[in-house]
Amino acid sequence: MNQDFDLYRTSEEHEMLRASIRSLAETKIAPFAAEVDEQSRFPAEALKALVAADLHAVHVPEEYGGAGADALAAVIVIEEVARVCVSSSLIPTVNKLGSLPVILSGSEELKKRYLAPLAEGALFSYCLSEPDAGSDAAGMTTRAVRDGDSYVLNGVKRWITNAGVSEYYTVMAVTDPAKRSKGISAFVVEKSDEGVSFGAPEKKLGIKGSPTREVYLDHVRIPADRMIGDEGTGFATAMKTLDHTRITVAAQALGIAQGALDYAKGYVRERKQFGKPIGDFQGVQFMLADMAMKLEAARQLTYAAAAKSERVDSGLTFYGAAAKCFASDAAMEITTDAVQLLGGYGFTRDYPVERMMRDAKITQIYEGTNQVQRIVMARNLP
The missing domain is CATH 2.40.110.10 (Butyryl-CoA Dehydrogenase, subunit A, domain 2)
Known part of the structure; x- marks a missing residue:
């Protein structure tokens, strides 16, 4: 048990990666997030920044020109991009989803032909x-x-x-x-x-x-x-792929939820009613506590699933479905609460939490609805 738990922890290298991608996301992706949503346009700025930093497809093995990052590193990249712009996080997410069948089942010739250009910036x-x-x-x-x-x-x-x-x-x-x-x-x-x-x-x-x-x-x-x-x-390759990539959807959900919680925390410290910040009221504190608790539980489950993905454990199917289901349900609840905490402002497009709430919904649907995830879990109970 202790040995397994150690594999779920983030290393110093993972935390350095988090700091690097967070800085990039905040400076080169976040400034365009609202405009990308408002105009329904592809986030070209994010693609350029991610490719320049070699973070658009970190899962590609080194022998094909990629970074050869492990499953947890891929989760962290997606999580941090989704924290500021979920549309942009679909660049590394879908690159992994689309190419993983080639990595899992493709011939050596096919891997060389398609993974190398993917590592260079193709989608x-x-x-x-x-x-x-x-x-x-x-x-x-x-x-x-x-x-x-x-x-x-x-x-x-x-x-x-x-x-x-x-x-x-x-x-x-x-x-x-x-x-x-x-x-x-x-x-x-x-x-x-x-x-x-x-x-x-x-x-x-x-x-x-x-x-x-x-x-x-x-x-x-x-x-x-x-x-x-x-x-x-x-079909077997498709299902095996989803065992791994549902974890990346969980990572998106973590990022959305973290972004919403971060914004809500800042808002309740500044917004005053009845002569004091609304963050001083117990009702608001309880909401924030529940949001943080759900987020941390989702993160632990997602990181555990990422460790199982890296090791290709026998329990991966259950953990991948569980992480995706739990994290996306948590993200929907957390973003909805963030909108509530901002009151009328939360309901306007002038603030990012309504966008986060809208973006969170898809994580409960794609790569298998959460109803399907529960069927998968029931059939693969550990």
């Missing part, structure tokens, strides 16, 4: 969901048919984060309809491939700076060597 998205295949991902209908040395892909992928901006896409498609989940294979599709196009950006409640679009695959012919792993292993 990588993940295409699993479809209009009629959300929680039931195995019910997808996108087809990939073998034709000589190629596969021809046809179908529509929906809710694809950073679609149209990313250069590369991990696409799940059915290669054998008779086998359901065991008939699904994974492929790398490039934005420039003939037949690839994108729908209009979705008009969303939150994370407005991260484009979410449909991806259309119209007779997209790609070389057979762009298959990730063996034919029929795509």
Whole structure:
């Protein structure tokens, strides 16, 4: 138990990374966060800053030109960026989600071909969901048919984060309809491939700076060597990927909650009613205490899950789902309380907590709704 607990702790190196990314986030990302949300535009300033600091895809192994950071380091980067701008935090989050299938199951040739440009600044998205295949991902209908040395892909992928901006896409498609989940294979599709196009950006409640679009695959012919792993292993790779990347959604939730708590703490110290700061009232103090307690519990669970991800422990599926579910539920509660603490000001776009509350909601939905997470946990009780 003690040995395991030590692996959950942050090292001096991790804390140095936190200080570095926090400084970058506050100086080069935070100043544009409100504008990115208001204009629903991609956070180009954040991408430039993250790429310049080699923090846009820290998970890429060193042998492919990346930083080779561990799972906890990736969590810290995402957490600190999300603290100031959740849309910007989707750059490192989705880069890991999109490329992890290649890292987990791809051939050496595929890793060299796609991880090196990712390490240099390219973006990588993940295409699993479809209009009629959300929680039931195995019910997808996108087809990939073998034709000589190629596969021809046809179908529509929906809710694809950073679609149209990313250069590369991990696409799940059915290669054998008779086998359901065991008939699904994974492929790398490039934005420039003939037949690839994108729908209009979705008009969303939150994370407005991260484009979410449909991806259309119209007779997209790609070389057979762009298959990730063996034919029929795509769904297993997709689920294995989510075991690891649900932890990054938990990291986003931590960042959102921390940002909201930090802002609310500062506000209640300055705002006066009845002749004293409202932070002096017990009712407000109890709210802050509950917010901090939930946040710290979520952080401990998320860091524990990150340690299990790094070691690829047998309990990872449960911990990944638990961290994502608990942290996102906590973030929704904490941001809602932050809006309440600011009163009428919290309900306006002049203050950042209403944006944080809107952004928090998606963490309860994507990479599997929290209802699905509870099913996953129940099936994988430790």
